[in-house]
Amino acid sequence: MSEFLLEAKNIAKFFGYGFLGRTKFPAVDNVSLTMEDFPKILTIAGESGCGKTTLARVLLGFIKPDRGIVLYKGRNVHKLKRKEKKFFRKEVQAIFQDPYETFNPLRRVDAYLFGTAKYMFGANSKEASTRVEEVLEFVGLSIKEVMGKKPKEFSGGQLQRISIARALLAEPRLIIADEPVSMIDVSLRMNILNMFKDLRERGVSFIYITHDLATAYYISDEIAIMYRGMIVEVGPASEVLLNQYHPYTKALVRSLPEPGKKDEWLKEKVNPPGIEIKEFLVPGCKYADICPNSSDKCRKERPPLFKVGNVKVACWIYQGQFQRP
Amino acid sequence: MKTVLKCSNVKGGYKLSEVYIDAVSNVSLELRTNEIFGIAGESGCGKSTFIKTIYGYIEPPLILKDGSIELYARDGKTFNISSLSLNNLRKNVWWKYISYIPQNAMNVLNPTMRIRDHFAEIYKEHMGLKKRDSYAKAQEYIESFGLPNEVLSAFPHQLSGGMRQRVVIALSLLFEPDVVLADEPTSALDVINQRVSLVFLRNAQRKLKNTIVVVSHDMGVQSVLTDRMGIMYAGKIVEVGETETIFENPLHPYTKMLIKSLPRLGDKTRRMGAKGQPPDLRDPPPGCRFHPRCPYSKPICRKEEPTFLEVEQDHYVSCWLME
Numbered sequence: 001m002s003e004f005l006l007e008a009k010n011i012a013k014f015f016g017y018g019f020l021g022r023t024k025f026p027a028v029d030n031v032s033l034t035m036e037d038f039p040k041i042l043t044i045a046g047e048s049g050c051g052k053t054t055l056a057r058v059l060l061g062f063i064k065p066d067r068g069i070v071l072y073k074g075r076n077v078h079k080l081k082r083k084e085k086k087f088f089r090k091e092v093q094a095i096f097q098d099p100y101e102t103f104n105p106l107r108r109v110d111a112y113l114f115g116t117a118k119y120m121f122g123a124n125s126k127e128a129s130t131r132v133e134e135v136l137e138f139v140g141l142s143i144k145e146v147m148g149k150k151p152k153e154f155s156g157g158q159l160q161r162i163s164i165a166r167a168l169l170a171e172p173r174l175i176i177a178d179e180p181v182s183m184i185d186v187s188l189r190m191n192i193l194n195m196f197k198d199l200r201e202r203g204v205s206f207i208y209i210t211h212d213l214a215t216a217y218y219i220s221d222e223i224a225i226m227y228r229g230m231i232v233e234v235g236p237a238s239e240v241l242l243n244q245y246h247p248y249t250k251a252l253v254r255s256l257p258e259p260g261k262k263d264e265w266l267k268e269k270v271n272p273p274g275i276e277i278k279e280f281l282v283p284g285c286k287y288a289d290i291c292p293n294s295s296d297k298c299r300k301e302r303p304p305l306f307k308v309g310n311v312k313v314a315c316w317i318y319q320g321q322f323q324r325p
Numbered sequence: 326m327k328t329v330l331k332c333s334n335v336k337g338g339y340k341l342s343e344v345y346i347d348a349v350s351n352v353s354l355e356l357r358t359n360e361i362f363g364i365a366g367e368s369g370c371g372k373s374t375f376i377k378t379i380y381g382y383i384e385p386p387l388i389l390k391d392g393s394i395e396l397y398a399r400d401g402k403t404f405n406i407s408s409l410s411l412n413n414l415r416k417n418v419w420w421k422y423i424s425y426i427p428q429n430a431m432n433v434l435n436p437t438m439r440i441r442d443h444f445a446e447i448y449k450e451h452m453g454l455k456k457r458d459s460y461a462k463a464q465e466y467i468e469s470f471g472l473p474n475e476v477l478s479a480f481p482h483q484l485s486g487g488m489r490q491r492v493v494i495a496l497s498l499l500f501e502p503d504v505v506l507a508d509e510p511t512s513a514l515d516v517i518n519q520r521v522s523l524v525f526l527r528n529a530q531r532k533l534k535n536t537i538v539v540v541s542h543d544m545g546v547q548s549v550l551t552d553r554m555g556i557m558y559a560g561k562i563v564e565v566g567e568t569e570t571i572f573e574n575p576l577h578p579y580t581k582m583l584i585k586s587l588p589r590l591g592d593k594t595r596r597m598g599a600k601g602q603p604p605d606l607r608d609p610p611p612g613c614r615f616h617p618r619c620p621y622s623k624p625i626c627r628k629e630e631p632t633f634l635e636v637e638q639d640h641y642v643s644c645w646l647m648e
Binding site: 047048155156157158185186187188189190191192193194197211213214215217218238241242251252253255256257258259260261262265266270272 | 367368485486487488514515516517518519520521523524527542543544545546548549550572582583584586587588589590591592593595596597598599602603
């Protein structure tokens with residue numbers, strides 16, 4: 001048995017582009033992540049096109065990485081035997097951004113719930129239905145509200161809660177949630193995030209994938225910031241988001257529109273990211289072209305993750321320094 | 326400060342075969358010159374429908390049942406938008422006096438046309454300019470915004486989403502209209518591009534001293550960008566005031582809830598989401614439309630609609646608690 005619940009080692013995934021997709025660029029570039037075997041919420045944050053969704057799909061075993069391996073409880077997720085696969089699918093559940101795409105629009109929602117319950121607990125329908133009732137109650141719905149309805153008859157918030165209920169039926173150890181609240185209205189978002197927090201208390205770990213740093217701060221214990229396929233900073237969420245070590249993290253946090261930040265937000269100049277594909281392919285630091293303190297070294301050599309306190313930062317500024325300069 | 330646009334008792338919605346969706350229900354609003362006015366609210370509250378109505382872009386199933394929308398242009402002309410035909414609006418009002426940036430605007434550019442040809446098309450349509458003249462004019466114009474020159478010869482797909490968005494904003498300001506309506510101008514962008522684009526929009530507004538209406542569900546964006554704002558709920562505007570006032574002293578229970586549920590960096594205290602769902606606008610609740618979810622609702626809230634009251638200078642609220 002491994003000491004880690006989930007361990008990703010040097011993951012790389014290439015996608016083709018250009019004429020017939022013959023030229024390749026790394027959507028995920030040498031990413032390593034670990035999750036210890038106790039309940040916590042790890043956020044993977046980054047802008048659109050940073051590779052966070054691709055990484056999630058690799059971790060879930062949906063796509064094979066071109067390099068590296070993903071281990072769940074010590075077993076390679078992409079080389080599971082049939083029985084192990086069932087075990088893995090039960091223990092690791094996914095929640096996606098758009099609940100309307102999660103469900104088949106022609107199928108009744110309760111059929112999903114009972115289908116999953118029967119698959120998990122065998123054909124004994126009595127236990128299955130008590131479990132369905134339990135999970136629905138947890139997400140604040142009742143079986144009556146769900147019975148016989150199609151996905152279209154629910155609001156986005158309700159349907160997302162149903163997809164959480166479905167994931168919970170399997171009694172997962174780990175839930176990988178890709179932008180689970182970005183389509184939900186602000187006033188209802190908190191209900192779902194609070195649910196994640198409560199589930200962590202009950203022993204479920206989360207990988208929360210998002211572009212929204214404010215909600216990331218609210219729920220996560222640890223955070224990894226991604227830029228152009230790489231993790232540029234990883235550590236305790238409050239340390240990373242409140243102190244920001246990497247220049248990119250700084251730019252992200254400073255650009256966050258928040259009440260009371262008006263003057264600073266409007267005045268300070270920021271450089272927008274450049275042409276994506278070019279940045280994916282540079283040999284050095286991918287942020288060097290935009291970074292206000294980049295040097296020649298940054299353009300030529302890629303910085304590894306340096307340890308600064310309890311944070312790891314991929315920036316040459318922190319080479320040989322164990323504290324913030 | 327002068328009024329540039331006046332909506333009085335606007336009632337509009339979607340007429341489908343058997344149902345009517347009451348998306349804009351008796352809304353009155355005055356916009357002033359030289360301001361950025363924000364309209365906030367959750368999905369389905371009617372904010373997009375409302376600005377479409379202001380623009381006069383009324384095509385079935387959207388109908389305007391009642392009310393008037395008047396535009397008082399800086400050159401002294403007055404347009405009664407609600408009574409003009411689409412053709413008339415297209416010819417005489419749109420682009421010159423009022424322009425509209427639709428949602429997902431960065432995808433409105435024609436993928437087979439270079440950016441400069443988008444400019445040329447509009448110059449030709451509205452000023453009868455020849456291609457060569459319009460290219461020169463477009464270059465001058467785009468430089469005045471501080472956008473790089475190469476943008477003009479690029480096809481839309483060669484530009485990043487943020488740059489496309491800035492091009493669309495620049496296009497909408499081409500004839501220096503009195504009012505620009507922007508529907509979720511940056512909801513598809515990441516935070517850094519969002520900031521660059523919104524600062525760009527704001528600088529342009531400060532230069533032109535016109536009026537920009539920004540529809541955004543994002544209260545964070547509203548707080549840093551707008552001068553005044555209105556909160557919409559279920560087809561009604563429930564509170565209007567200066568943005569700072571709204572954030573410091575929100576009075577409507579719905580506004581309070583929206584601001585309270587906003588997570589902020591550096592604050593981990595447990596935040597409560599709202600109970601219940603927004604109402605179905607096919608069959609909205611009687612009285613105040615927020616009463617089924619309101620923690621303070623009284624018997625009267627269920628029966629009668631509250632009036633829109635000026636509780637302090639420039640701060641309007643529609644709630645029985647205020648009376």
